[in-house]
Amino acid sequence: MLWEKKGPANTDLTVEAALKRSAELGIDFIVVASNSGKTAQKFLERGVRVVCVTHHAGFNKPGENEINPDIKEELQQKGAQVLTTTHLLAGVDRALRLKFGGLYPAEIIAASLRMLGQGVKVCVEIACMALDAGLVPYGQEIISVAGSGKGADTACVIVPAHSNNFFDTVVKEIICMPREK
Numbered sequence: 001m002l003w004e005k006k007g008p009a010n011t012d013l014t015v016e017a018a019l020k021r022s023a024e025l026g027i028d029f030i031v032v033a034s035n036s037g038k039t040a041q042k043f044l045e046r047g048v049r050v051v052c053v054t055h056h057a058g059f060n061k062p063g064e065n066e067i068n069p070d071i072k073e074e075l076q077q078k079g080a081q082v083l084t085t086t087h088l089l090a091g092v093d094r095a096l097r098l099k100f101g102g103l104y105p106a107e108i109i110a111a112s113l114r115m116l117g118q119g120v121k122v123c124v125e126i127a128c129m130a131l132d133a134g135l136v137p138y139g140q141e142i143i144s145v146a147g148s149g150k151g152a153d154t155a156c157v158i159v160p161a162h163s164n165n166f167f168d169t170v171v172k173e174i175i176c177m178p179r180e181k
Contacts, residue, residue, distance in 0.1 A: 006178035008151025015042045017176045018143050018155040022048055031130045033122050033146040037071035040080055050080040051135045053126040057084060081135050088125045088163055117177050119154025122146035127160035128169060141172060153178045
């Protein structure tokens with residue numbers, strides 16, 4: 001499915017498309033990028049295991065997490081796992097770019113994935129991050145959901161690889177994404 005525009009207006013349709021494909025393929029794990037927790041909440045109580053991936057601490061302001069601690073606790077009480085960690089395709093490479101300029105390997109990979117859209121890039125990234133954290137099973141298809149800013153507009157079926165074998169990651173399907181990049 002292709003959405004005409006990117007952005008949060010597609011969130012509910014993206015959630016439904018991801019859940020429908022999850023049921024069709026028998027996929028139990030949904031990995032969702034959600035800094036506020038709102039998109040992750042939409043998946044809870046729908047019969048799937050939810051891994052909510054947030055920005056790392058200090059992303060917007062040093063020493064602070066974006067996700068409200070009460071929302072994080074609520075997500076966890078409802079069965080979601082919340083992963084707050086360094087972005088796979090940023091981390092130290094971003095620090096080098098910000099300090100010295102230039103573009104470094106992980107950011108080149110990210111820019112290449114963005115040719116398919118920001119959401120596809122984030123779907124791949126968070127799928128591998130969740131696998132590295134041991135929150136999704138190795139060698140199995142998961143559904144990864146992300147967006148082009150706030151909300152969700154992209155969903156993919158992915159078999160993630162650990163970061164040390166990143167290029168073994170397989171994007172099996174793009175369930176939905178915006179045409180607008």
